[in-house]
Amino acid sequence: MMDELLVMTVIAGRRAAFRAVEVQAVIEIEIIHPVPRAPDFIAGLTALRSQSLTVIDCRRSLGLAGDSAADSRAAVVEVGGHPYALLVDTVEDVVEARSAPHPVPGGLGAAWERVGIGMIETDAEPALLVDIAKMVAGPDQAIRGLAA
Amino acid sequence: MDDLLAEFVAETREMLEAIAGEIVAWEADPADRARLDGIFRFVHTVKGNCGFFDFPRLEKLSHAAESVLAEVRAGRRVPDVGLVNAVLAIIDRISQMADAIDAGQDLPGTGDDDLIAALEPDATEAEGDGVGAAASGATMQDDTNEKTIGAHQTVTPRSIRLPVELLDRVMSGISDMVLARNDLARRLRDAGAQPTIDGPFERLTGILTDVREAVTRMRMQRIEHLYNALPRLVRDLSADLGKQVMIDLEGGDVELDREMIEMIRDPVTHIIRNAIDHGIETPATRLAAGKREIGLLSFAARQSGNKITITITDDGRGLDLAKLASKAVAAHIVSQREADEMSRNQLQQLIFEPGLSTADTVSNVSGRGVGMDVVRANLEKIGGTIQVRSKAGEGTLFILEIPLTLSIVAGLTVGAEGQRFAIPRSYVEEIVHGAAASLEYSTVGDSELVTFRGKRIACLSLANVLGMTRGQSVRGKTLVLVRLGSGDLFAVAVDRIYDHEDLVVKPLAPAVMATGVYAGTTLLDDGSPILMLDMPTIAQQNGLVSEVRLRPASVEPEDVEVSEKTRPVMLFVGIDGRRRAMDMDIVRRIDIAPVAAIDIEGARAQIVIDGEILPLVGAYGGAMPADKLKLLRLSDGTCELAYAVREVSDAAVIDSAIVPAGADDDLIEGVTLIGGEPVGIIDGMKLFARHGSPPQSSVPLVCRLPAADGWARTMLEPLVKAAGYRLAASDDEAADVTILMENDDAETSDHDGQIICLHADAEAPVSTADRIYRYDRDALLGALRTARGGRP
Known part of the structure; x- marks a missing residue:
């Protein structure tokens, strides 16, 4: 897994990495059209060229409070044939991985455990490699049930 | 008719091809239930199709084979070698006949009766002493010879087949191009007039529109193509069964995949047969039950998002659940205990089980309990679903849902709390401005009702439904009257109506879909994404869907008061x-x-x-x-x-x-x-x-002309036809109007209907009420018009 390219982001103040091959683009989101009655981690819909993207608020997908919209940049990914925009605090850079993902001593904590694949080393500081499919799926049914 | 015939032949061949393997496998293991069901469906379908055409021999053969196979399915006969051979001989004969029909030849050979006789149990018993075996063996020998001859005459069709996936890809590519064009159009508008670009862009737009239309046509067909055959089918069936049935077709302009139409043609036909045979009662029974003596069979097609909903309703006697349960128990589909524990709905779904029928007598039309299992199997093959709802004594409703891989939906865009949503236009019955004086609001419990044209209907606030507001009143808002495929009517209150637009609907992400209130998403011309509302689910979530659609209620005389x-x-x-x-x-x-x-x-x-x-x-x-x-x-x-x-x-x-x-x-x-x-x-x-004049498609009145009269043929016939009459085909056919020549010696006793008498007395070219001068065109037309006065 050496030399793999990573998109470095900040989610809820923590460094999180997406596999660059999974990210189709990083876009500037102009307007988000809310989706009434959708779970709160779905920020809404936005248009990218002729596509309609489902915008996922990563902070809320982790079950954390607060909004991600400090910077309106988002990573565009496709899961199960549906296009999504992952809304994060900031998108920083594309860097090379310096290690394979490996478990974090002491675990990731309740919020991150579900989406985290493992810790990955970069030239700067280490980051958490995130599973986009789990990020898109949102909190577990149980958590969603409590929220509703 | 030729098209239908060609279709029949093609379908029969296709099925033969499909079951060729099954037949061999069944021969090897006659106890194999799945193979048996497959072959049974084949002969049943052939029999059903014969009903459309005049092929008594084919019908007789398939009916005989079906009867025997039904016995086997019910466990009353054991499929021994003789029986298997006899059935196979019949299937071969069906295949030969299909070839002959296709080639336009006379049906080959005779000896159908031998084939049918070979199915009898005693024929198989006689097989022991060689007679039966020799008979069926000989026929089969003949069949093989004739079949090789038939095979040479098979004609290659003049069309090409394309995989549906390819068409899908082209179609979705075009849709994306349309959206990309819209996006580009918006950017060009923002950038101001640029003559060098605008010209070519206009051209591109034109071409794209053409291509999109062509591609859409490639796959789509109005559901009318399915509807067209139905009035005739209903008429023939009800005449056969001595019932009176009226058919009501709605939503004929709903477009649907050409292939889908073909796939649902059989299921729909089966449902109609069942409805007329078992559902709708005889006129006498209906009158006794306090219903109109004419039964009503209604069809409605609606499109929503990527689904087409077809509802077929009859106002007949409904499903007999107790009987259904006992039959299911008798056929070992469920145990008595299971049956006792089943809910109403579960019991109704039993009609889709193979080998189940509530009909007491087996008729030529339906009633062997195939049909519904075939219907469901065929619909599920194309990713559709079928549901049944029924109320004893009041009627039965079938809801067929068929997917559309990709669709362009005519939509109405509406606003609620500053956000836009789309409603499929096929659901929109009417738009009423809330301030209209004809509206009367009332609040009963927490439900808001609006009285519109004498009907009290439920009224939902869109913003409340979507959870954007709580307890927002519907008063004074714009109302969209929505009619569902099931016939249920309700009103949705919105802040404003934006526009009618053609929308390319795309599927939604699963998490959004899970809310249940949206059917898809689409981009407007200005590039903003909006959500298309799933009206049936919204109605259901708010308890606005009735068990069975009861349309006749609105035309019953009780309503007059x-x-x-x-x-x-x-x-x-x-x-x-x-x-x-x-x-x-x-x-x-x-x-x-x-x-x-x-x-x-x-x-x-x-x-x-x-x-x-x-x-x-x-x-x-x-x-x-x-x-x-x-x-x-x-x-x-x-x-x-x-x-x-x-x-x-x-x-x-x-x-x-x-x-x-x-x-x-x-x-x-x-x-x-x-x-x-x-x-x-x-x-x-x-x-x-x-x-009022009857629509062009209705059955014209019949007129009989003086037989063997040259003048009548050359002068009268065109005139009578132009007046909307059909000429009596034979002397036996009942006529609504008979035209006589005064000097005609024919017996007047056998003339039926109204009589118009023509005279050729040029000396006194005066027409009276009962004598018309034969060149007095106006008087003649007047008389023909009067004759039809009894009919609208």
Whole structure:
């Protein structure tokens, strides 16, 4: 897994990495059209060229409070044939991985455990490699049930 | 008819190909239930299809094979070698016959009776001494020879087959291009006029529109193509079974994948057969049960998002759940204990189990309990679903849902709390502005109701439904009246209506789909994504879907009292400048047509709308507008009329007394005061009696001409046909009108219907009521018109 390219982001103040091959683009989101009655981690819909993207608020997908919209940049990914925009605090850079993902001593904590694949080393500081499919799926049914 | 025949042959061959393997496997293991079911479905389908065409031999063969296989399925016969051979011989014969039909030849060979006799149990017993075996063996030998001959004559079709996936890809590519074009158009607009780019862009737009249309046509067909065959089928079946059935088709302009139409043709046919055979009672039984003696079979097609919903409703006796349960137990599909524990709904779903039928007698039409399992299997193959709801004594409703891989939906965009949503236009019955005086709101418990045209209907606030607000009142908002495929009507209150748009609907992410209130998403021309609402689910979540659609209730005579109290009318100003009122019930819609589409000839005015010729009323007494004409489209259920008006004013309710009109205009029923002003009320009854003409597709009246009379053939025949009559095909056929020549010696006793007598006395070319001079064209046409007066 050496030399793999990573998109470095900040989610809820923590460094999180997406596999660059999974990210189709990083876009500037102009307007988000809310989706009434959708779970709160779905920020809404936005248009990218002729596509309609489902915008996922990563902070809320982790079950954390607060909004991600400090910077309106988002990573565009496709899961199960549906296009999504992952809304994060900031998108920083594309860097090379310096290690394979490996478990974090002491675990990731309740919020991150579900989406985290493992810790990955970069030239700067280490980051958490995130599973986009789990990020898109949102909190577990149980958590969603409590929220509703 | 040739198309249908070709289709029949193609379908039979396709099925033969598909079951060829099954047959061999069944021969090896006659106890194999799945193979048996497959072969059974084949002969059943062939038998069913024969009903359309006149192939008594084919029908007899397939019926015989089906009977035997049904016995086997029920466990009353054991499939021994003799039986298997006999069935196989029949299937081979069916294949030969299909080849012969395709080649336009006479059906090959005789000896069908031998084949059928070989199915009998005693024939198989006789097999022991060699006679039966020799007989069936010999026939099979013949068959193989003839079959090789037949195979040479198979013609290669002149069309090509393409994989559906390829068409799908092209189609979705085009849709994306349309969206990309819209996006580009918006950016160009933002950038201001750029002559060098705008020209080519316009051209691109034009080409894209053409291509999109072509690609859409490649795959889509109006569901009318399916509907067209139904009235005939219903007519024939009900005549066979001694029942009276009326058919009501709705939503014929819903477009659906061509392949889908073919795939649902059989299931729909099966459902109709069952409905007429088992559902709808005989006229006597119906009268005894307090129903109208004519049964009603209604069809409605609706499109929503990427689904087409077809509902088929009959107002017959409904499913007999107790009987269904006991049959299911007898057929070992469920145990008695399971049956006892099943809910109403679960019991109803039993009709989709193989080998189950509630019919006591096996008729030629249906009733072996195939059908519904075949129907479900075929629908599931294309990713569709079928549900049944039924109420004993009141009717049965089948809901077929068929997917559309990708669709362009006509939508209405509406606003709630500043956000836009789309509603599929096929659901939208009408839009009413909340301030209209004809609306009356009431709140019962937490439900808000609105009274509109004498009907109290539930009213939902869209913002409440979507959880954007809580307890927002619907009063004063714009109401969208929504009618579901099941016939349920309700109103949705929105802040505003934006526009009608053609929308390319894309699927939604699963997490959004899970909310249940959306059917898809689409991009508007300005590039903003909006959500398309899933109206059936919204209705269901709010408890607005009834168990069984009961449309006839609205036309039952009991309603008269209610509707007389509040008789809703539409106010308009006629071409002659006078204020008139028309009963709302007969107004279908308001249309605008170019004046050029009107054709006035003598006292008869007609107008061409959407390729149909309608009688035009009210086009006198004043100057016509210069180019466009407003029309009220009227319908009494069978006939359509267009009524020319200068201006449509408002909807109103007649609450004061009606003063009978004078004799000057007998189309006026009377005059009443509406809003303090006198208004003439149009007498809808007289209007239709006088001007209504049956739609072109209806069965024409039959007229008998003097036999073997040259003059009648050359002069009379075209005239009679032009008057909308059909000539009697044979001497036995009952005629509505008989035309006689005075000097005709024929017996007058066997003439049926009305009689028109012509005389050739040129000395006295005068026509009286019972004697018409044969060249008095006007009098003759008048007599023919009078004769049809009894029928609308």
